[in-house]
Amino acid sequence: MMSYTDFMDYCQRMGLDPFSYLMPTNVFKKVDDNAQYETSDIAEYMELSDRQVRRILLKGKAKLIRMKPFTCTGLEVKQAVFQNYYKYIMNNFPLKK
Amino acid sequence: MEIDKVGFNHRLVSMLNDLGFHTVEELVELFNKMGYEGINKDLPLPSTDDPDYMHIKNRRRDRLASFKKRVVPRLIELGYIEDLPSPEQIEQETGRKLLGIVDAAKIIKCDPGTLEQNYLGTIIKETSYIVAYEDFLPHKVQQKYLFFEDDLKEISSRYAFNLTEIASELNINSKNLAQTLKRKLSDEEMKFAQLNMRHWNKEWIVNNIEEIISRKNKSYLEGVDYTIYFSNQLNSLIDSYFKDRLKGVEIEFDGKTYFPEPIKKETAAKRYRGALERYFYKVLCGRAGIENYWGMVTKNSFRELMPEEEARIRELNFDLSQFESNDLLSIYKGLKSDGSKKACTNVLKPFLYYYLMKREEEYYEKLERSYNESFVFDSKMERDKLFLMKRRFDKALKNETPTKASKPLNPRVKFYGTRKDIVECFKTLLRNEVGAINGGLRFPIKSAAVMLTGFLTGIRPLEMIEIDIDKHLDIEKDPNHPDFGFLKKYLFSETENDFVRTNINDPEGWSRLWIDEEISKGTYSPSPEYGTIIVPRLADFLNYYLRWLYGRQLSKFDKGKGYLFRSDERIPSMQYRNPNSLTTFIRRWRHEFPFLDPEEVSNFAYYETRHTVNNLIINKTLIRDPQINEWKVRVAEIHCRHSIGNDQGFTHSLSSINKEHYQEAVPLKIYYSVLKNALDFPFEHSKLIKWEKVNNPLGVAEYKGKDLSDGEVMNEVQIETEEPIQTINEVDFEAFEALNLELQKNKEMLQTLGIPRLAKKEYGLEKKDRLSKIEEVKKIIANLENDMDKLKERSLT
Numbered sequence: 001m002m003s004y005t006d007f008m009d010y011c012q013r014m015g016l017d018p019f020s021y022l023m024p025t026n027v028f029k030k031v032d033d034n035a036q037y038e039t040s041d042i043a044e045y046m047e048l049s050d051r052q053v054r055r056i057l058l059k060g061k062a063k064l065i066r067m068k069p070f071t072c073t074g075l076e077v078k079q080a081v082f083q084n085y086y087k088y089i090m091n092n093f094p095l096k097k
Numbered sequence: 098m099e100i101d102k103v104g105f106n107h108r109l110v111s112m113l114n115d116l117g118f119h120t121v122e123e124l125v126e127l128f129n130k131m132g133y134e135g136i137n138k139d140l141p142l143p144s145t146d147d148p149d150y151m152h153i154k155n156r157r158r159d160r161l162a163s164f165k166k167r168v169v170p171r172l173i174e175l176g177y178i179e180d181l182p183s184p185e186q187i188e189q190e191t192g193r194k195l196l197g198i199v200d201a202a203k204i205i206k207c208d209p210g211t212l213e214q215n216y217l218g219t220i221i222k223e224t225s226y227i228v229a230y231e232d233f234l235p236h237k238v239q240q241k242y243l244f245f246e247d248d249l250k251e252i253s254s255r256y257a258f259n260l261t262e263i264a265s266e267l268n269i270n271s272k273n274l275a276q277t278l279k280r281k282l283s284d285e286e287m288k289f290a291q292l293n294m295r296h297w298n299k300e301w302i303v304n305n306i307e308e309i310i311s312r313k314n315k316s317y318l319e320g321v322d323y324t325i326y327f328s329n330q331l332n333s334l335i336d337s338y339f340k341d342r343l344k345g346v347e348i349e350f351d352g353k354t355y356f357p358e359p360i361k362k363e364t365a366a367k368r369y370r371g372a373l374e375r376y377f378y379k380v381l382c383g384r385a386g387i388e389n390y391w392g393m394v395t396k397n398s399f400r401e402l403m404p405e406e407e408a409r410i411r412e413l414n415f416d417l418s419q420f421e422s423n424d425l426l427s428i429y430k431g432l433k434s435d436g437s438k439k440a441c442t443n444v445l446k447p448f449l450y451y452y453l454m455k456r457e458e459e460y461y462e463k464l465e466r467s468y469n470e471s472f473v474f475d476s477k478m479e480r481d482k483l484f485l486m487k488r489r490f491d492k493a494l495k496n497e498t499p500t501k502a503s504k505p506l507n508p509r510v511k512f513y514g515t516r517k518d519i520v521e522c523f524k525t526l527l528r529n530e531v532g533a534i535n536g537g538l539r540f541p542i543k544s545a546a547v548m549l550t551g552f553l554t555g556i557r558p559l560e561m562i563e564i565d566i567d568k569h570l571d572i573e574k575d576p577n578h579p580d581f582g583f584l585k586k587y588l589f590s591e592t593e594n595d596f597v598r599t600n601i602n603d604p605e606g607w608s609r610l611w612i613d614e615e616i617s618k619g620t621y622s623p624s625p626e627y628g629t630i631i632v633p634r635l636a637d638f639l640n641y642y643l644r645w646l647y648g649r650q651l652s653k654f655d656k657g658k659g660y661l662f663r664s665d666e667r668i669p670s671m672q673y674r675n676p677n678s679l680t681t682f683i684r685r686w687r688h689e690f691p692f693l694d695p696e697e698v699s700n701f702a703y704y705e706t707r708h709t710v711n712n713l714i715i716n717k718t719l720i721r722d723p724q725i726n727e728w729k730v731r732v733a734e735i736h737c738r739h740s741i742g743n744d745q746g747f748t749h750s751l752s753s754i755n756k757e758h759y760q761e762a763v764p765l766k767i768y769y770s771v772l773k774n775a776l777d778f779p780f781e782h783s784k785l786i787k788w789e790k791v792n793n794p795l796g797v798a799e800y801k802g803k804d805l806s807d808g809e810v811m812n813e814v815q816i817e818t819e820e821p822i823q824t825i826n827e828v829d830f831e832a833f834e835a836l837n838l839e840l841q842k843n844k845e846m847l848q849t850l851g852i853p854r855l856a857k858k859e860y861g862l863e864k865k866d867r868l869s870k871i872e873e874v875k876k877i878i879a880n881l882e883n884d885m886d887k888l889k890e891r892s893l894t
Contacts (some may be wrong), residue, residue: 008652012781013604013634013637013780013781014523014524014527014529014634014637014638015520015523015524015779015780015782015785016524016781020109030868030872032850032851034847034848035847035850035851035852035871036851036852036853038691038853040864041864041867041868044865045861052756055601071853077676093529094527094529094541094542094545095527095542095641096130
């Protein structure tokens, strides 16, 4: 399974536009790698409930900054979301492993 | 023998007489023909609605019982009917259990009807079942066959797997496997491969899959064999001609050498042979007076002949010595351009001279014999005949062959792409977004690999299909190594003046391949000793491609073996028959390439990749080190493996003799340094433009359309500030500083906004407001950086 950083690396090296594959687009386009985000913030972008976002982040093994409120960095969020939507993202990606 | 003498009681005799039987032979014939059931043949069972149904049923039963219990045993006793064993006796003798057809069908997992119709004699062999009235005497009328249980169990265990299980063991998609079997197996083989939709013969499929895949499709049109119309003499002459040409025998006549060059490759000989056979077929058709024989059905075959036309050809006694100008004209039938007519003559002429040479040899042999033995031989006449023949051949070839090559209607325009074109082409293929007219690419990664390899190494298509992973690529060959089967990578070391091995994931790592003499075009353009070197991005991409390729091949094959580009990815040894079939996708796709003008589209072919790479190195690269810059032309020659001379009336600056004989070989260091500046360019757009400004300043203006330095991939691009700020002039320097200050402020702000607690404390922003502020600041930062870049460029120019 390809990681998010690998994916971005592939895209950049081969001159492909990553946003034509990544989904949900809002998360990957608007979230800043270094800023901190709470579940409610991500829920805004993904149009899901807090609880669903939390489940996605935990399933994707995102490292937390603090538990209450549930907070982690933008990069961690992106990685976890990438893992969650991996099947759909890779569907059209020509360089899948 | 009459019935009443056999010893039946009078009631039975009268019953048999009523039925029309008077002699024993009639009874025996009936039994051999229809078995027990024959006794009821005149009394068919009516439908159940019939009021007499029960009555007739009872009569049938009574008749059958008396026939079975009294008549047949007595006939066996008397020796009229063969004494067959009962099923129980067979079971006792063999020690194997027998089953009826219903139980057998349950074990095989089908219905009895299918078993009887399809499987007897095919899947269930003749030793696995016995037939009533041939091998045994049945107890029941309905018993036609009995089956040995152990054999059936063995069969059902053989067909225990479904297609998905077999496909996963072979590492193929199950749909794909089903399609292959359906297309390529004959009906009889299909019966053997498959019991029913869910039960398949795994062992047989696994053992034969390679052969099955490499078969031609059932619908494939076979090429026509025209040699059946030729005389034995002509056939053997063609055979010996190609043997000798491949061996390198020079074609001479009358002490003069006409064709000293041999045919170098077997593939070329095969092509010439096909052409020659077609020409002589045309000659025969022309002589037989057949009309419109030249209509082509496929690329290499003509229309089929009617039986009477065929007979006319067979009546001809064509001898090659009769060849004349009319024959050449009948070969030219159906050819439009002068070029193709000339090509005909080029194939035909050496063959005709070879025939003359053979006749001359014969002549001298006879002449020698006539001096030694009492052999009567008119040497003058024979010699005159020979020379007259040569004269006739020459005249035909000279008079009928067009001398001047006519100008083509659509002159070929070469296309020399830019670096951006390479990237666009590559990206278009990878994206595989296509309208309905073209149809999508089946394997975009493969097509992209073919094009990128062409653009960055300049390998010809006829070499491309021959590249063997094991032989020609520099791959890791140790099976215990984690990178087994993938391209090795190297960094150039200044101290050692050579490549030094590095990690396979190193983004700066180069690699290499060798096009050896055997596979190179005309055997005259092999790679140099240190190989044709591959730039890091292509090495990376070829490794992606190899990973994909190994994933697709059958599980029984090892990594690192077979052809790089295969006509069927599942089998490593499947080679393309024709280089064109590897690159046909370009014809369908060139309309999609955004960089081509409408006139260029119809001309764009795979060979443009070679034009592009050569032109990029020589004309579109500026190397700051003047000494290395001088080497560009030589490096381009080495990289593209050709010698530049006179090309379409334009002679290039260096003569080939100068390069070949009066200069030292290109050192690896120079080769590396030139390619590093010419082909190791980034694919990401904004970086590419920056790179071009340094390495090809003139070329930047060539890029058409808008400058895509907008926020397309700006998020991920880290902008490099390598160029020294000192060069900016004083007026711009202040503006630059101001912008820089603002940039730092915004960056700090973004950092604070990143942490929710601080954002609330410093700016009083929460939740949605904070998020929108972050996006806003990010945009401002991107704009500032853009402005700074523009400022820097302006002051530098």
